[in-house]
Amino acid sequence: MNIKTIIILLVLSISVQSITAQKDGYWDKERATKREIVVSARDRIVIKTEDLPVGTTEVVYRITLLDVNQQMANSLVSVLKSIPDPTGISQGSAGAVFLLSKISGDDKCKYAIFNNEGLAAEYKKTGATVNACYDQNVPISQDAKGLSADKSLCILPNANAMWFGFESKNWIMNQKIILEVVPWVNHRLSSGWNLENRKLILSQCKSTDLAKKIIPADDFCVCVLEKLQKEYKFQEFQKLLPIEKAKAYTDFGNACLKETGASDKTFSDLRTQSIELIKQGKYGEAIGRIDLIVVYGKAKVSDFNRLGYAYMMTKQYSKAIKSLKDAERIDESDLLIQMNLAHAYMLNDNFKMAKPIHKKYQSQNVTASLSWTQKVQQDFDVFAKAGLPTKDFDRVLRLLKD
Secondary structure, three states: OOHHHHHHHHHHHHHHHHHHHHHHEEEOHHHOEEEEEEEOOOOEEEEEOOOOOOOEEEEEEEEEEEOOOOOOOOOHHHHHOOOOOOHHHHHOOOOOOOOOOOOOOOOOEEEEEEOOHHHHHHHHHHOOOOOOOEEEEEEEOEEEEEEEOOOOOOOOOOOOOOEEEEEEOOOOOOEEEEEEEEEEEEOOHHHOOOHHHHHHHHHHHHOOHHHHOOOOOHHHHHHHHHHHHHHOOHHHHHOOOHHHHHHHHHHHHHHHHHOOOOHHHHHHHHHHHHHHHHHOOOHHHHHHHHHHHHHOOOOOHHHHHHHHHHHHHOOOHHHHHHHHHHHHHHOOOOHHHHHHHHHHHHHOOOHHHHHHHHHHHOOOEOOOOOEHHHHHHHHHHHHHHOOOOOOOHHHHHHHHHO
């Protein structure tokens, strides 16, 4: 293989790497920092960078000390145009690109970087660098480095800036320092959905009324999170009013419940929970579980019957009648539904509607071994203990003896 072929292959390789890398992120030149600083002799100064964009995973910075009247040969932004991604700086793929300034003065300074404004303010006051995320304690006339979030504490997940502290080593004259900082923004993370923020949303989701009725709620809330990520950037979602956030959780929660796959198990779990809650006398909580099954069109005849019973036990007789009529439309031959319907009419002061139901089925068994009359007596005992109105109980029992 001749030298010409090798060069062509090398160029093609670098080009492919550049195209691939550029899909992952970009140098945010619009929010780059370029500051010309004059530091007084024997003084310290702190400079805050421009706000780092959401999704910043790396930064490249350059520090240059210039003599009076010197000008920068080129800006750091212009240099980075030739570098497709931050790895090119450390791996040498940028070839002859030279990050350091082509000119610098004879002056030197020390500097330190902080990820916290308070620590930077303490440095300016005392010169202490023990809490710095990077400390250049050997005086330099120029420097250029790259920092990455996975290797340096200078770039924190939700940090919005960096603070550079400079200490002049010139005891007589002022110093002219050029600070340039350019952030690298990861396309995926620029939406703001980092690990910490995803955990926050999952926690908020699990605290919603809808999620509390689903046990376990993990898969449900992951589904909600995925839909939120597609619809909003994290910062956009956080700026919504509480009522708007609640609606988003409800809308996306409804969509997740309607989706196929985990929905059957979800409704089966809700059904099991409602049965246990009724056994425990927690009728209000049971109603909440069954309502979800009904709303999403997954209710069976037993669900409507159970809902009607729970409404009766909480003295919501009109709602009980409606739910039991819905059950009757599905299966009018179910005698437990017919009995509950008769109970609901009676408790709602409508003995006239209850009477024909009792007369029609009084000679039948509701189960293989339990007669209609026996079941009525059992139910009346339960109703009396629950504090439901008993004034028509004797009237029904006399009717069943005829």
